[in-house]
Amino acid sequence: MTPITEPTTARHLRPSVIAANPWLFPIPEIARLANGLEVWAYNLPGQHVIALDLTLDIDLSVEPRQLEGIATMALRTSDEGSHDHPGPRLAEALESAGAAYDGAINHHFTGCSLDAPTTRIQTALDLFREILTTPEHNPADLSRHVSLRLAEIEQERVSGPATANRSTRQLMWGRDQRRGRPSGGTAETLHRITRDDLAAFHASTWRPDVARVVIAGDHPDLIGLVTEALGDWVRPTTPAVTTAEVPTALPPAGAGxxxxxxxxxxxxxxxxxxxxxxxxxxxxxxxxxxxxxxxxxxxxxxxxxxxxxxxxxxxxxxxxxxxxxxxxxxxxxxxxxxxxxxxxxxxxxxxxxxxxxxxxxxxxxxxxxxxxxxxxxxxxxxxxxxxxxxxxxxxxxxxxxxxxxxxxxxxxxxxxxxxxxxxxxxxxxxxxxxxxxxxxxxxxxxxxxxxxxxxxxxx
CATH class of the missing domain: 3.30.830.10 (Metalloenzyme, LuxS/M16 peptidase-like)
Incomplete structure (x- = not known):
């Protein structure tokens, strides 16, 4: 029988602990394309799902007062179909590429996001270009999203937290300022939006010279990817209008x-x-x-x-x-x-x-x-x-x-x-x-x- 030997003392030595390296938020490579689009690129080794955010400098105060909510409708209908992939074909193509598209509206910008595997990113970016430049603007899709927004409004009216948030916004900015009114529009304004209104708003505000792309993932030439996909995004000849209102907070009623x-x-x-x-x-x-x-x-x-x-x-x-x-x-x-x-x-x-x-x-x-x-x-x-x-x-x-x-x-x-x-x-x-x-x-x-x-x- 082989005798059992005790392990040497050296095998029980604890590893030495050293101070962690200082952490810094990474610094991107920056480029501005010929059409005015700004690109921030973060090459992150090991991140095999590439993430992209595109923000458009669209302050909601540029919406026509009688059509408030049109910026929200432009975003929500943006992936409902394109010229080359009408109707559900666009969503099917995104899914086939393993890509996820989403968006968000803020009072001073519109944001679109895209996530896709590194191996499918070029295909996903081609579809992303279609969303940005050639959306279908189908009247049926607009009508459906208006109905969904109207349902949201009704839900907000019966929600205590939503009522509290809405009231705080009104008191802080007032109903006469855009920030004091709902970002998604009201029932009165949403009913007025037509397909032509939507197409005209998109054409005048979704433009590369008021946009920036932030992209990150494991790829040696992220700027090249964006340039190939969005470098031919045409900038309109008319000047961009990104804001029409400088918000001023109203004075509070007083302590207590x-x-x-x-x-x-x-x-x-x-x-x-x-x-x-x-x-x-x-x-x-x-x-x-x-x-x-x-x-x-x-x-x-x-x-x-x-x-x-x-x-x-x-x-x-x-x-x-x-x-x-x-x-x-x-x-x-x-x-x-x-x-x-x-x-x-x-x-x-x-x-x-x-x-x-x-x-x-x-x-x-x-x-x-x-x-x-x-x-x-x-x-x-x-x-x-x-x-x-x-x-x-x-x-x-x-x-x-x-x-x-x-x-x-x-x-x-x-x-x-x-x-x-x-x-x-x-x-x-x-x-x-x-x-x-x-x-x-x-x-x-x-x-x-x-x-x-x-x-x-x-x-």
């Missing part, structure tokens, strides 16, 4: 004012507190984002710990800040039981005042870990890289902005985070909206010292 939207049948109350935020160009943005996570951007944030864990008023409450080139805003969002809604608001307001309770080292360190330390994981896919880079490019920022942003965030201390948050989030700058049964809420709010103003959420 609650705009109350009556929903007698509601079984819970939807609460929103919001105000104007900071743009990506503001050097204080990293400090505000850190403070926002500490106050209400994580499960163990101050807001969630107090209103959920300590008091049991809600399943969750959060603070969010959405930077934008023209209409940044911050918002506190939650849903609470009707009988404790006034108490929940009274508990929330002091938690937004950091003057008497500044952020601690631990809170800022935890927020920094959530935003900075895990960034390499957050940006480990081509689509994540593309999404972040497209946001930077759309705001007119340079390719290294995200690295400077994380460096500033890493250097921010609790005093700075507290000071910036306190400057942006003030009682005087807040719009407060509560949606629920007014007869039950009004006396409870007044008893808590709030001034109650009725608000109608009709668009």
């Amino acid at each position: 004012v609650v705009h109350l939207v009556d929903r007698p049948e509601a079984v819970q109350v939807d609460l929103r507190i919001g105000g104007v935020g900071l743009s990506r160009r503001d050097r204080d943005l990293p400090a505000l984002q850190l403070a926002g996570v500490a106050v209400g951007g994580s499960f163990l944030s101050r807001l969630n710990e107090r209103l959920r864990e300590d008091l049991g008023y809600t399943y969750g409450i959060g603070f969010s800040h959405r930077p934008s080139s023209s209409s940044s805003r911050w918002q506190v969002s939650t849903s609470v039981r009707t009988e404790v809604a006034a108490d929940a608001l009274a508990e929330t307001i002091p938690l937004l005042d950091l003057g008497s309770h500044p952020l601690t080292d631990r809170e800022v360190d935890d927020a920094r870990a959530q935003l900075v330390t895990i960034a390499p994981l957050r940006y480990e896919t081509a689509s994540a890289i593309v999404g972040q880079a497209a946001a930077i490019a759309t705001d007119g920022l340079d390719v290294d902005w995200i690295n400077r942003y994380f460096a500033r965030m890493s250097a921010t201390d609790p005093d700075e985070a507290t000071a910036v948050f306190s400057r942006v989030v003030t009682p005087q700058s807040q719009q407060t909206v509560m949606v629920g049964p007014a007869d039950a809420l009004r006396p409870a709010l007044k008893a808590r010292g709030f001034t109650v103003l009725p608000h109608r959420a009709d668009d």
